[in-house]
Amino acid sequence: MSEAKLMKGNEALAEAAIRAGADAYFGYPITPQSEVLEYLSREAYQRTGMIILQAESEIASINMVYGAAGTGKKVMTSSSSPGISLMQEGISYIACAELPCLIVNVNRGGPGLGTIQPAQGDYFQSVKGGGHGDYHLIVLAPSTVQEMADFVKLSFELAFKYRNPVMILTDGALGQMMEKVKLFPQQPREDIIQGWETIGKPEDRPSNVITSLHIQPDKMEEINLHLQKKYREIEKNEIRVEKINCDDADYIITGYGLVARICQKAAELARDKGYKVGVVRPITLFPFPYQTYFELADKVKGILDVEMNAGQMVEDVRLAVNGKIPIEFHGRMGGIVPTPEEILEALEKKIIGGAE
Amino acid sequence: MNEKALIEEDHYENTNLRDNTIVVDENIVYQVPKTLKDADFHYCPGCAHSVVHRLIAEVIEEMDIQSETIGIAPVGCAVFAYNYLDVDMTEAAHGRASAVATGIKRVLPDKYVFSYQGDGDLAAIGTGETIHTCNRGENILIVFINNGIYGMTGGQMAPTTLVGMKSTTSPMGRDAITMGNPLKITELVAELPGTYYVTRQAVYKPNLVRRTKKAIRKGFELQKDKKGTCFIEVVANCPSNWKMTPIESNHWLEDNMIPFYPLGDIKTPDGRAK
Numbered sequence: 001m002s003e004a005k006l007m008k009g010n011e012a013l014a015e016a017a018i019r020a021g022a023d024a025y026f027g028y029p030i031t032p033q034s035e036v037l038e039y040l041s042r043e044a045y046q047r048t049g050m051i052i053l054q055a056e057s058e059i060a061s062i063n064m065v066y067g068a069a070g071t072g073k074k075v076m077t078s079s080s081s082p083g084i085s086l087m088q089e090g091i092s093y094i095a096c097a098e099l100p101c102l103i104v105n106v107n108r109g110g111p112g113l114g115t116i117q118p119a120q121g122d123y124f125q126s127v128k129g130g131g132h133g134d135y136h137l138i139v140l141a142p143s144t145v146q147e148m149a150d151f152v153k154l155s156f157e158l159a160f161k162y163r164n165p166v167m168i169l170t171d172g173a174l175g176q177m178m179e180k181v182k183l184f185p186q187q188p189r190e191d192i193i194q195g196w197e198t199i200g201k202p203e204d205r206p207s208n209v210i211t212s213l214h215i216q217p218d219k220m221e222e223i224n225l226h227l228q229k230k231y232r233e234i235e236k237n238e239i240r241v242e243k244i245n246c247d248d249a250d251y252i253i254t255g256y257g258l259v260a261r262i263c264q265k266a267a268e269l270a271r272d273k274g275y276k277v278g279v280v281r282p283i284t285l286f287p288f289p290y291q292t293y294f295e296l297a298d299k300v301k302g303i304l305d306v307e308m309n310a311g312q313m314v315e316d317v318r319l320a321v322n323g324k325i326p327i328e329f330h331g332r333m334g335g336i337v338p339t340p341e342e343i344l345e346a347l348e349k350k351i352i353g354g355a356e
Numbered sequence: 357m358n359e360k361a362l363i364e365e366d367h368y369e370n371t372n373l374r375d376n377t378i379v380v381d382e383n384i385v386y387q388v389p390k391t392l393k394d395a396d397f398h399y400c401p402g403c404a405h406s407v408v409h410r411l412i413a414e415v416i417e418e419m420d421i422q423s424e425t426i427g428i429a430p431v432g433c434a435v436f437a438y439n440y441l442d443v444d445m446t447e448a449a450h451g452r453a454s455a456v457a458t459g460i461k462r463v464l465p466d467k468y469v470f471s472y473q474g475d476g477d478l479a480a481i482g483t484g485e486t487i488h489t490c491n492r493g494e495n496i497l498i499v500f501i502n503n504g505i506y507g508m509t510g511g512q513m514a515p516t517t518l519v520g521m522k523s524t525t526s527p528m529g530r531d532a533i534t535m536g537n538p539l540k541i542t543e544l545v546a547e548l549p550g551t552y553y554v555t556r557q558a559v560y561k562p563n564l565v566r567r568t569k570k571a572i573r574k575g576f577e578l579q580k581d582k583k584g585t586c587f588i589e590v591v592a593n594c595p596s597n598w599k600m601t602p603i604e605s606n607h608w609l610e611d612n613m614i615p616f617y618p619l620g621d622i623k624t625p626d627g628r629a630k
Contacts, residue, residue, distance in 0.1 A: 023463055024459070024462060024463050026459065051462045051463060053458070053462060055455070055488075056484055056485070056488040057484060059452065059455075059484075059485075060452070060455040060458075060484070060485055060488065061455075063448065063449060063452035063455035063456050063459065063485070064455050064456070064458050064459035064462070065459060066446070066448070066449075066452075066456055066459065067428070067446060067448075067455070067456035067457060067458065067459030067460040068459035068460060068462065068463045069459075070446045070456075070459075070460065071426075071460055071463055071464055073463045075459070075463070089449055090449060090452070093449050197444075198426050198444035198445065198446050198460070199426070199444060199464060199467070200422075200423045200424045200425060200426060200443075200444055200464075200467055201422060201423055201425075201442070201443055201444045202423050203422075203423065207393075207438070207441075207442050207443055207444050207445065208444045208445075209438045209444070209445050209446075209447070210445070210446040210447065211429075211438065211446070211447035212447070213435060213436075213447055
């Protein structure tokens with residue numbers, strides 16, 4: 001039975017972790033996501049026996065995740081931009097060792113210590129790898145508090161389906177703002193043993209080893225080819241994208257996460273002025289919905305990409321349309337959230353004005 | 357027995373070891389533990405790692421806990437420990453073995469979990485994890501091999517390199533003023549309330565090997581008490597990077613390492629300490 005509650009994004013995400021039957025959370029406080037650790041510390045163990053541990057650093061957190069994920073448990077961590085940077089070595093190990101887990105990044109303004117305000121400057125870091133070597137996380141970008149909760153469950157499903165780390169890439173505004181959320185019912189905590197876990201070796205099987213070390217180049221290439229094959233499979237099966245009023249559109253505004261909602265408002269304002277504007281919102285950032293943009297490029301005159309960074313996803317949008325139509329960018333940085341009015345202005349100036 | 361005798365073929369000439377006629381059940385007093393995989397160690401001749409690996413394997417076999425044990429390999433010479441120890445193992449990032457062990461033990465609190473780490477791994481890059489794991493009193497065993505040098509990367513100065521000791525990054529000998537003093541991390545973790553059993557051992561003499569084995573067994577057994585971290589340092593040699601023969605390195609270890617890193621229990625569950 002689902003129930004509606006008014007909740008902060010971070011708290012909805014934490015509540016969803018308990019309800020998804022997560023076994024453990026390892027984390028370290030950092031604004032603007034500390035509510036996740038706080039909420040779980042208050043609620044989780046008493047309700048489901050979920051292990052909550054405040055580590056001494058993000059480096060320790062992600063390595064605790066690595067160890068615990070290696071036992072086949074449902075394990076997660078959360079942090080914000082600088083903390084996620086610290087985790088990158090561990091994430092690379094987890095990706096290579098193919099361990100399922102959830103990493104939440106409540107993106108804040110950077111670079112450096114930056115600000116504690118919402119931003120999307122971690123797009124590249126999240127979807128292109130982030131740490132060393134060739135790997136991908138599955139990256140989900142919620143745009144509502146509802147999705148902050150729902151994507152936790154989805155993340156664990158995808159993580160275990162592909163034995164791949166999943167990231168929920170959200171931002172400080174979604175983490176902090178309150179909205180109505182319908183929570184899915186409590187799932188049991190259950191062990192799903194697939195055979196690769198390090199849980200103690202019975203006599204009748206060889207020892208399981210979790211490692212990302214393959215010192216022979218041909219073996220390491222084989223591992224890489226295997227990973228790439230998996231990523232192609234994920235690209236084939238898991239693309240999620242929302243198209244709003246695109247059927248009759250002459251122009252598209254695109255953005256992910258919170259920005260997509262502001263783009264929607266801007267599109268409404270544009271329609272009030274007589275422009276036929278639709279919105280494309282990628283829900284999975286990896287795999288990215290290249291085909292959606294590619295197809296739209298035959299129907300629309302231009303796309304305005306809006307992000308809370310200096311222009312990161314726009315590179316993928318440009319790749320997708322391959323020069324067929326103009327792609328322009330509007331971005332705010334440092335923790336500034338763009339308004340619908342300024343997006344409309346950018347659309348009129350850079351796309352509509354430019355196209356006519 | 358000297359090194360020459362060990363490598364000379366005719367040493368065994370007059371024994372019946374060669375034709376295996378004495379290898380019958382009633383004569384077996386010592387054999388390869390079933391918890392060691394059928395693989396040749398990659399370690400250099402004379403290196404303590406092989407001995408300590410074997411001791412861990414023996415203890416796991418004797419306690420009959422192979423199916424309940426999970427090990428964590430470090431980055432360092434022992435990175436391939438999982439090629440030899442026949443238990444489930446996870447290979448950790450450099451320095452993070454005790455955090456990985458924490459993650460495993462927290463979700464599988466009734467299993468035996470041990471990390472196996474060198475001095476660079478445990479006492480330099482992983483100092484934070486080591487201190488906090490011990491301070492939280494995670495119910496794991498940490499086996500710490502201290503040979504005062506970075507072996508795998510080719511003999512650079514370690515946090516435990518003695519003052520005056522030469523390495524590729526302290527070619528004139530470690531200078532305490534510019535390079536800092538060797539870190540006695542074992543004494544340091546013994547001060548933390550989370551540690552339950554802290555001891556320093558060595559394996560360069562047969563009686564010391566036996567003592568180290570007893571310590572390792574204790575380190576595994578005490579996990580059942582769930583009262584804190586067991587920490588065993590093994591002061592070890594590194595013939596290749598110390599640029600000595602195995603026997604020279606053991607003499608050097610006894611004359612130089614042991615005075616600075618004295619052997620014995622530092623903290624025991626019954627409160628006795630050195």
